[in-house]
Every structure is written in structure tokens, then in C-alpha cells.
Amino acid sequence: MGKPKAEVDVSNCLACGGCISVCPNDAISMCAGKAFVDKDKCISCAICIRTCPVGAIRGEDY
Numbered sequence: 001m002g003k004p005k006a007e008v009d010v011s012n013c014l015a016c017g018g019c020i021s022v023c024p025n026d027a028i029s030m031c032a033g034k035a036f037v038d039k040d041k042c043i044s045c046a047i048c049i050r051t052c053p054v055g056a057i058r059g060e061d062y
């Protein structure tokens with residue numbers, strides 16, 4: 001068990017790109033018009049979760 005990884009609720013994502021610009025490990029990209037987290041790259045810093053204006057990102061365990 002590693003730390004919880006970020007996960008995007010695509011039904012809420014507005015594709016604003018905010019999470020992509022703040023991720024320190026380039027783990028987020030735009031995929032079919034929605035943000036997508038590469039869990040192999042996510043270091044569980046939670047910055048994207050605090051940044052998303054609509055609360056579309058959650059950690060798997062928080």
C-alpha cells in the first residue's frame with residue numbers, strides 16, 4: 001500500500017487546466033477533454049486537490 005493517489009471525477013472536471021499547471025511531477029494531462037492522473041507519476045502531494053476550483057479531484061483515501 002502506497003500513499004493515496006489523486007483521482008479526477010471526470011463528470012465534474014471543467015478542463016480548466018489548473019491542476020496540470022500546479023502538479024510538481026507532471027502527473028496530470030488532458031485526455032479527451034478531461035484531466036487525467038497518471039498514478040505511476042503521482043506523488044500524492046495533494047496540491048491538485050486543493051487547486052481544483054470545483055473539487056473534482058480526490059485522493060483515493062481522503
Ligand code: SF4
Nearest residue numbers: 023042043045046048
Ligand atoms: S497529488 Fe500531487 S503529484 Fe499527484 S496528481 Fe496531484 S499535484 Fe500531481
Ligand code: SF4
Nearest residue numbers: 013014016017019052
Ligand atoms: S483543476 Fe479541476 S476542473 Fe480544472 S482541469 Fe483539473 S480536475 Fe479539471
